[in-house]
Amino acid sequence: MLGNFFGKKKRYATIPREEAKQDIPEGLMKKCPQCKQIFYRKELDNQLQVCPNCGHHHQLSSWERIEMLFDQDSFAEWDKDMISTNPLEFPGYQEKLEKDRLKTQINEAVVTGKGTINGYETAVAVMDARFRMGSMGSVVGEKIARAVEYAKGEGIPIIIFTASGGARMQEGVLSLMQMTKTSVALERFSRAGGLMISIMTHPTTGGVSASFASLGDYNFAEPGALIGFAGRRIIEQTIREKLPDDFQSAEFLLKHGQLDQVIHRHDLKNTLTTILDIHQSGGDTE
Amino acid sequence: MNEQVLPFEEPVVELKNKIAELKKYTNESDVDLSQEIEQLENRLEKLESEVYGNMQPWDRVQMARHANRPTTLDFIHEIFDDFLEMHGDRVYGDDEAIVGGIAKYRGKPVTVIGHQRGKDTKENIRRNFGMPHPEGYRKALRLMKQADKFNRPIICFIDTKGAYPGKAAEERGQSEAIARNLMEMAGLTVPIICIVIGEGGSGGALGLGVGDRIHMLENSTYSVISPEGAAALLWKDSNLAQKAAESMKITSYDLKDLDIIDNIIPEIRGGAHRDVSEQAEKIDEVLHQSLESLSKLSQEELLEKRWEKYKRIGTYTFSS
Numbered sequence: 281m282l283g284n285f286f287g288k289k290k291r292y293a294t295i296p297r298e299e300a301k302q303d304i305p306e307g308l309m310k311k312c313p314q315c316k317q318i319f320y321r322k323e324l325d326n327q328l329q330v331c332p333n334c335g336h337h338h339q340l341s342s343w344e345r346i347e348m349l350f351d352q353d354s355f356a357e358w359d360k361d362m363i364s365t366n367p368l369e370f371p372g373y374q375e376k377l378e379k380d381r382l383k384t385q386i387n388e389a390v391v392t393g394k395g396t397i398n399g400y401e402t403a404v405a406v407m408d409a410r411f412r413m414g415s416m417g418s419v420v421g422e423k424i425a426r427a428v429e430y431a432k433g434e435g436i437p438i439i440i441f442t443a444s445g446g447a448r449m450q451e452g453v454l455s456l457m458q459m460t461k462t463s464v465a466l467e468r469f470s471r472a473g474g475l476m477i478s479i480m481t482h483p484t485t486g487g488v489s490a491s492f493a494s495l496g497d498y499n500f501a502e503p504g505a506l507i508g509f510a511g512r513r514i515i516e517q518t519i520r521e522k523l524p525d526d527f528q529s530a531e532f533l534l535k536h537g538q539l540d541q542v543i544h545r546h547d548l549k550n551t552l553t554t555i556l557d558i559h560q561s562g563g564d565t566e
Numbered sequence: 567m568n569e570q571v572l573p574f575e576e577p578v579v580e581l582k583n584k585i586a587e588l589k590k591y592t593n594e595s596d597v598d599l600s601q602e603i604e605q606l607e608n609r610l611e612k613l614e615s616e617v618y619g620n621m622q623p624w625d626r627v628q629m630a631r632h633a634n635r636p637t638t639l640d641f642i643h644e645i646f647d648d649f650l651e652m653h654g655d656r657v658y659g660d661d662e663a664i665v666g667g668i669a670k671y672r673g674k675p676v677t678v679i680g681h682q683r684g685k686d687t688k689e690n691i692r693r694n695f696g697m698p699h700p701e702g703y704r705k706a707l708r709l710m711k712q713a714d715k716f717n718r719p720i721i722c723f724i725d726t727k728g729a730y731p732g733k734a735a736e737e738r739g740q741s742e743a744i745a746r747n748l749m750e751m752a753g754l755t756v757p758i759i760c761i762v763i764g765e766g767g768s769g770g771a772l773g774l775g776v777g778d779r780i781h782m783l784e785n786s787t788y789s790v791i792s793p794e795g796a797a798a799l800l801w802k803d804s805n806l807a808q809k810a811a812e813s814m815k816i817t818s819y820d821l822k823d824l825d826i827i828d829n830i831i832p833e834i835r836g837g838a839h840r841d842v843s844e845q846a847e848k849i850d851e852v853l854h855q856s857l858e859s860l861s862k863l864s865q866e867e868l869l870e871k872r873w874e875k876y877k878r879i880g881t882y883t884f885s886s
Contacts, residue, residue: 367881418880447790452814456790457879463748464876490769494745509740510731536737
């Protein structure tokens with residue numbers, strides 16, 4: 281310690297010139313938020329948005345996820361036009377929704393529908409963290425509950441991709457009750473023998489992690505995803521200690537017995553196909 | 567007993583003190599002030615009905631958190647007979663932030679569960695201020711499944727700031743424990759009655775909150791986040807909690823308006839802590855009604871109605 285103090289070495293860091301930063305044409309290149317390396321978008325596309333350098337799984341929009349996973353032209357969307365009202369007349373909420381609709385080109389923080397994955401028919405709900413941080417209000421709850429009911433009616437499995445900061449504040453206790461609504465729907469689905477696969481992506485926290493995200497027959501996560509009930513800052517303030525860096529990461533949860541597997545995005549389609557296949561042939565005992 | 571006085575009650579307490587002073591003076595001297603006292607008592611009556619009849623959301627938040635507010639165990643002892651507490655989740659430990667056990671209600675067996683705050687600092691530390699860890703929810707689920715097996719109704723008292731935000735809680739699966747309860751409670755084939763008696767704090771409240779009937783004591787709250795938390799999150803200023811308490815719609819009247827709860831259980835004037843027995847009678851009345859009407863349903867009807875109850879919560883529309 282002491283020696284280090286006296287022999288302090290100078291450290292250098294390279295700061296890119298302002299012009300250099302602007303050298304990257306918009307849309308052609310993308311920087312990895314984890315390792316800060318810059319890649320051609322095309323290269324990242326080929327890697328399913330997984331950083332070729334550090335393995336960081338970039339966040340995906342609902343539609344990127346669907347295109348990545350479902351057989352071409354097989355996906356049909358459900359309840360596309362369902363939109364939020366402003367039940368508590370929360371100031372500024374409508375404007376925020378409108379802005380996010382324009383930004384994301386989707387109507388709410390989840391896209392639901394059905395399609396085939398390598399030929400296996402399945403329902404899906406894919407949350408989109410770009411829309412109000414993927415928070416769950418009435419529409420997210422309703423769309424997911426409906427998707428579960430549709431899947432039940434058609435006798436097909438459901439896969440739910442979560443990406444959410446939790447319940448949506450602006451719809452207050454109505455948002456909270458969506459945790460119950462989705463869970464009651466899943467109980468009915470489960471009682472009817474339905475297969476539910478949960479895949480938690482970055483981030484899955486609060487009311488979403490404490491409801492349907494944790495209720496899969498199989499609970500998976502993407503590498504590095506943040507998953508937890510309470511926020512890190514709140515926990516640190518409550519217990520007055522610093523939390524380890526990997527706290528609430530997918531790997532941390534796996535270690536603590538909270539997940540079945542952490543699945544690399546490159547392996548996801550294959551793993552899902554295998555599960556769908558096992559469940560399709562598994563019930564057939566004649 | 568040294569009773570906590572809430573800011574909005576101060577005029578009432580001042581007047582009460584004045585009356586007490588005059589009474590004391592009359593007793594000690596020969597001056598007859600009975601007329602003045604009577605006048606003041608009339609004024610007190612008016613003032614009390616005015617103050618407690620016009621409680622604002624923030625006043626109710628404070629009342630729900632009142633230091634002397636009756637707890638789950640207070641009500642259990644008033645309403646049920648032969649309560650036997652059962653401990654532990656059989657997996658990790660016994661979380662004293664949740665109590666549960668078996669009892670008799672009007673001669674019939676029931677299972678009773680609830681969040682449990684402490685009465686003093688020492689007890690609060692033991693009970694973690696009524697903020698459960700996963701093992702609390704798992705204990706509750708164990709007792710609920712037992713109730714299902716022996717076909718007895720479940721009564722849940724809700725009274726928590728929220729599930730505990732701690733390191734160990736996360737490691738042991740706080741999210742999973744709450745989610746599991748939501749799903750399992752949905753499928754129990756016995757009547758479930760949930761009664762919010764203090765703070766209904768978010769997912770931590772919901773973990774005991776899936777019922778066929780949900781009732782709230784008049785001055786209890788039920789919310790997705792505490793007013794302080796909402797203010798910090800929405801306006802980056804936790805001092806705006808009062809404003810948040812209003813805009814977040816968290817009082818029993820708000821939840822009745824939003825069609826989420828079934829009944830508001832009226833509180834005795836000045837709050838439930840003024841007379842626990844009298845308050846318990848009011849709870850008992852509603853509980854009895856609920857159990858009576860639910861006992862007429864078949865198991866299938868019960869589950870179907872439970873689904874319908876939650877299915878319709880929420881608002882949405884369709885864009886053209």
